[in-house]
Structures are given as structure tokens and as C-alpha cells.
């Protein structure tokens with residue numbers, strides 16, 4: 169696992185026509201990797217009290233893009249390599265962060281036709297309130313001239329200044345086309361977070377707005393969005409179609425539900441799965457065999473809401489702190505929620521994203537402890553992006569900004585955000601597994617996806633045909649009615665049936681049969697082949713036949729696949745059980761290991777304590793640190809030990825003497841030696857002298873009783 173820092177870039181957009189008309193000056197000075205304030209501007213900004221005196225910061229980035237750099241330059245420098253590494257199993261996330269109108273969407277999706285009605289743009293600039301905006305919108309809806317125009321989604325991405333998402337998708341699909349040793353399988357999802365609610369942008373508009381999705385923590389501690397559709401895509405056209413559909417939904421929500429796109433976050437996600445067959449190392453005499461490498465990765469493209477809302481909440485918090493109020497910049501969740509609840513324009517998710525980045529950065533710089541809590545759970549955005557912030561993903565952040573003087577504070581705040589994010593490191597590894605069943609599963613997955621699509625198409629065709637069939641039916645009915653009228657007009661009571669039949673058949677071959685079967689013979693079965701239709705009718709019947717044959721075939725195939733996948737499911741279940749068994753075993757071993765480790769730590773601790781006591785006894789080390797009480801205790805223990813040693817020695821002496829007395833008794837010590845020891849050869853005298861030397865009679869008794877009279881006296885004691 170490699171530690172990879174988050175890459176942070178800054179991109180300045182050109183002055184807008186409005187800024188240009190207002191004669192705005194450029195206050196920022198860009199170099200390759202640094203941004204600082206233009207020296208002429210420092211004193212002016214300080215005088216205007218927009219900059220603290222003596223504050224002249226320089227911000228560092230992985231690269232600075234100026235207003236002259238187009239999207240292709242940005243893509244190649246920032247994203248290309250990271251995006252293509254997804255094909256090798258690396259997760260990647262690319263963010264755009266910046267104030268409203270600074271160029272996030274321009275960077276991510278490319279140069280857009282003006283898709284928002286002018287009101288939204290006006291609102292961005294003039295900061296009109298939501299209620300006023302809704303009122304104006306409603307009045308516009310009633311005005312025939314001001315209806316918002318619907319977006320032509322198909323042409324959205326056919327542009328020369330393509331955004332990062334489009335360029336990345338093109339690169340991914342063209343790289344996989346040229347790759348012949350792997351099979352690729354793609355799915356995509358597109359979600360929007362608006363007011364902390366998560367929506368699936370790839371649903372139909374009514375479903376998309378009715379269904380709010382929940383962000384759930386999975387068993388692997390990763391968060392996922394429950395119910396978010398993952399759509400299978402096989403080509404660049406298909407994926408761009410999905411992207412366009414999502415954009416259309418956003419547009420729908422902005423127009424009909426008053427969602428402000430600049431206040432929502434979007435995450436476009438491409439899941440890449442591939443299977444690569446590689447030759448196994450050949451064992452002698454073995455047939456050439458292959459193993460499967462299953463590679464998985466997730467590519468996230470995140471277009472964040474305008475960051476000015478965060479600045480305003482930070483400002484509220486800072487002002488409150490300055491006044492000694494109840495809130496501080498980094499405060500408790502409930503405090504912050506109170507601040508957030510105060511202004512409905514403030515974006516909770518973005519606020520918590522900044523907080524998470526600040527905390528991660530402080531942790532990396534050692535300002536807060538390594539095990540400090542990072543508040544990922546406070547918002548849906550941070551939950552969804554957890555693996556991209558400090559986790560297993562290569563992450564790039566593109567901060568977008570404007571160099572215009574009027575936006576100085578907003579740009580300063582964006583630059584600060586970028587600098588904090590730069591110190592975060594992610595732990596990156598490729599998601600590659602060697603699998604035996606993968607190929608089979610992947611083939612099934614692919615087949616099921618294809619079939620689903622075909623069935624969907626067949627159903628759509630069915631709908632089409634039912635419309636055409638009803639047309640044909642109508643045609644037939646009309647003709648039959650026409651015939652009926654003619655027959656009845658010509659009908660004479662005396663005419664034979666066969667004459668009527670003949671007449672009808674001669675009038676309209678084929679159609680006449682319908683009349684006969686329906687009206688005369690009361691048989692209600694249509695045998696298409698027997699009738700004549702217009703050319704269009706024949707085409708319809710032919711298509712209908714084909715469609716129903718395909719449908720039957722597909723349904724049969726689907727049935728087969730369901731059977732196979734339930735077999736696989738069973739196999740999977742038994743594997744899972746095995747896995748559970750091993751997990752339990754491993755867990756048991758781990759617990760044992762843990763308790764052994766605890767024991768070892770205890771023993772080590774004891775050894776250290778023993779060494780300390782030995783040092784204290786031997787060289788008096790650490791005595792100075794002891795309290796008076798402890799010192800007295802130590803003294804008592806030393807004296808006690810000295811007493812014990814003395815007693816032991818005395819006992820050993822007595823034992824030796826007693827043995828000698830005993831030896832004398834059994835005749836092993838001669839009188840001369842005995843006399844040297846006790847000053848007399850008399851045995852009683854010896855015993856008395858011992859008693860005199862040791863008043864502790866009990867010790868003596870014990871010593872005498874423990875001496876084995878049978879054993880010969882060791883020479884060393886004599």
C-alpha cells in the first residue's frame with residue numbers, strides 16, 4: 169500500500185464580461201506552483217481593511233492554471249494518468265471546488281450552452297433569495313415569452329472544449345477498445361446531493377424527484393447509497409447518453425422544483441471491472457493453463473456546490489467567537505448544526521467536507537492527535553467520499569477561482585482550502601484479485617446485462633407494435649365494416665351462402681376471410697398469413713413475428729441464466745460458510761494471540777520492575793526519588809532481609825555443628841577435632857555450647873531432627 173498525497177491544483181478563469189465591464193483589476197499573481205497577491209494590491213487591500221496588515225501569503229499547489237489554459241491542458245496535467253490508472257485497479261476521485269461561477273462545471277463537463285434560464289444566472293450574481301426566485305419563476309411560467317428552453321442533451325458533449333469527465337470517459341473507452349487480453353465491464357451511476365438529500369439522476373424525472381436515497385454503512389465499514397441505480401454501459405455513446413440524462417434531470421429539478429444547481433453536489437461514478445487471463449507458471453508436463461486476474465476500480469467525478477456558502481457559515485462562527493458567543497470555527501456538531509440551521513442558503517455537506525479536510529490536514533501536520541475523530545458521519549457527502557479522503561483512492565482536487573478584485577475574499581478562502589487539502593495523504597493500492605470463478609461470473613453478468621437490455625428493447629418494440637397492431641386492426645375493422653355494408657346492401661334472401669362467400673372473396677382477397685370468420689362462421693381466430701395487407705401492414709406483421717420469436721428466445725435464455733446463477737448462488741453460499749468457519753478459527757487464534765501478548769507485556773513489565781528493584785538494592789539507584797514513607801518501607805525491608813540472611817547463616821552453622829556432634833555420636837569425628845570445635849571432648853558440653861550460642865531452642869530442635877543420622881558426614885563440613 170503506497171502513501172500518495174492528494175494532488176491539489178488551482179485554476180483561474182478569465183474575467184467574465186460583467187467583471188470586464190466593471191473595470192475589475194486582477195489581484196493575484198500566478199507562477200508555476202505558487203499564487204500570491206500582486207505587490208501593488210497589498211497596500212490597497214490593507215487600506216480597505218480586506219487584508220490584515222503585514223499579511224502577504226504565498227499558496228503552494230501541484231500546478232497553477234491561468235485563464236489561458238484550456239480544458240485539454242488541465243485534463244492532461246491533472247487527470248489523464250490518474251484516470252487511466254483505474255484500468256489497473258486504482259480508485260480515483262476528481263473534485264472541483266470553488267465559489268459559484270468560478271468554473272467548476274466548465275472544468276468538469278466542459279463549455280456549456282447556456283442551459284439555465286437567465287433568472288438562475290441573475291440569482292447567482294445578485295444573490296436573490298429562494299422565495300423571490302420562486303415567485304419570479306412562477307410569473308415567468310405564465311409568461312409565453314419567458315418559458316425556459318429544454319436542453320438538447322444529445323449535442324451537449326459534442327464540443328471542442330470538453331470537460332474532464334468527457335475526456336476521461338473517451339480515454340477509458342478508447343484504451344479498453346485497444347486492449348485484447350482483457351474483458352471490460354462498465355457500470356455508471358449519477359447522483360445529486362441537494363439539501364442533504366441524495367437523488368438518483370439516472371431515473372426518470374418523476375421517480376428521481378420522489379425517491380430520496382439513504383446512505384448506509386456496509387459490513388466492510390464503507391458507505392454506499394442504497395437504491396442507487398448502476399447502469400450498464402458498453403460504449404462512450406451509451407455513457408454520454410447517461411450523463412446527458414442526468415443533466416436533463418438536474419435541469420428538470422432546477423426548473424420545476426426550484427433546486428438551485430449551484431447549491432447541489434453531483435457525483436458521476438464509473439465502475440470499472442475487468443478480467444484478464446494470464447498464463448500460469450507452467451509446472452513440468454502440465455498443460456498450459458491460465459489464471460484470472462479480476463481488477464476493479466471506481467472513478468468518481470465530483471462537481472461541488474458553490475463554496476461561498478461555507479465561507480458565510482465560517483464567518484458566522486468566527487464572528488460569534490469574536491464576540492465570545494456560543495460557536496467556534498471547529499465546534500461540536502450540535503453547535504455547528506445550529507449555525508447551519510440559521511441560514512437556509514448554507515450547504516451542510518460542503519461545510520462538513522471542509523471540516524473533514526481541515527481535521528485530516530491538522531492530523532497530518534501533528535496539530536491534533538493521530539487518533540483524533542474525523543467527522544465523516546456528519547454529512548452524506550463526506551460519508552460517500554470517505555474512501556477518497558485519506559482512504560484507498562488517488563484523489564485530485566481542482567480549485568477554481570477568479571482573480572477579480574471584487575472576489576478577493578472568496579478566492580483567498582479557496583486558496584486556503586486547497587493548501588489544507590494538500591497535506592492529506594491517501595493509502596493507495598490496486599484492487600486486483602486472482603479468481604477462478606470470476607470469468608464465469610463476469611460472463612454471466614455481461615450476458616444478463618445484455619439480455620436485460622434486449623428484453624427492454626423487445627418490450628419497447630412491443631409497445632411500438634401494439635400501437636401498429638391497433639392501427640392494422642382498425643384498418644381491418646374499417647374494411648370489414650365496409651364489406652358488411654356492401655354485402656348487406658346486395659344481400660337477397662334467396663342468395664346461397666357460397667355466392668356471398670365468393671362475392672366477398674372477390675372483393676377483397678384475404679380481408680374477406682376476416683369477415684367470413686368473424687361474422688359468418690363465428691370463428692374468432694386471425695391467421696395473419698391468410699390475409700392481404702398494405703405494404704406497411706405486412707412489414708408490421710413480419711416485425712411482430714420476429715419480435716415475439718426473439719422475446720420467447722430471450723425469456724428462455726433468461727430462465728436458463730437464472731437457473732445457472734442460482735447454482736452459482738448455492739456454490740457461493742457453501743463457500744461463504746467455509747469462509748465463516750475459517751474466520752471463526754482465525755478469530756479464535758487472534759484472541760489467543762492477543763491474550764498471550766498481554767501476558768508477555770505483563771511479564772516484561774515485571775522484569776523491568778525487578779531490574780529496578782535489583783538496581784535499588786545493589787547500587788541504591790532511584791533511592792533519592794522515594795518518598796519518606798517509601799524510604800522507611802525500603803529500610804524495613806532491607807533490615808528484614810539482613811535479619812533473614814543472618815538467621816540463615818546461623819542455622820547453616822548450627823546444622824554443621826549438629827552434624828559434627830552427630831558424627832561424633834556415630835564415631836566419625838575424632839576427639840581431637842571435636843575438642844578443637846567445642847573446647848572439650850565431652851558431647852554434652854558441645855550441645856550446651858550450641859544452646860548457649862543460640863537461644864532459639866526450636867530452631868536447634870528442628871535442625872537436629874532434620875539431620876539424617878544414617879548419612880555419612882560430607883567431607884566439606886568436617
Ligand SMILES: Nc1ncnc2c1ncn2[C@@H]1O[C@H](COP(=O)(O)OP(=O)(O)OP(=O)(O)O)[C@@H](O)[C@H]1O
Nearest residue numbers: 181182267268269270271272273274429430473474
Ligand atoms: N476557464 C474558463 N474559460 C472560459 N470561461 C469560463 C472558464 N471557467 C468558467 N467559465 C465561464 O464562467 C461561467 C461560470 O462557470 P461555471 O458554470 O462552470 O461555474 P460553476 O463554478 O460551476 O458555478 P456553480 O457553482 O454555480 O455551478 C460560465 O459561463 C463559463 O462558461
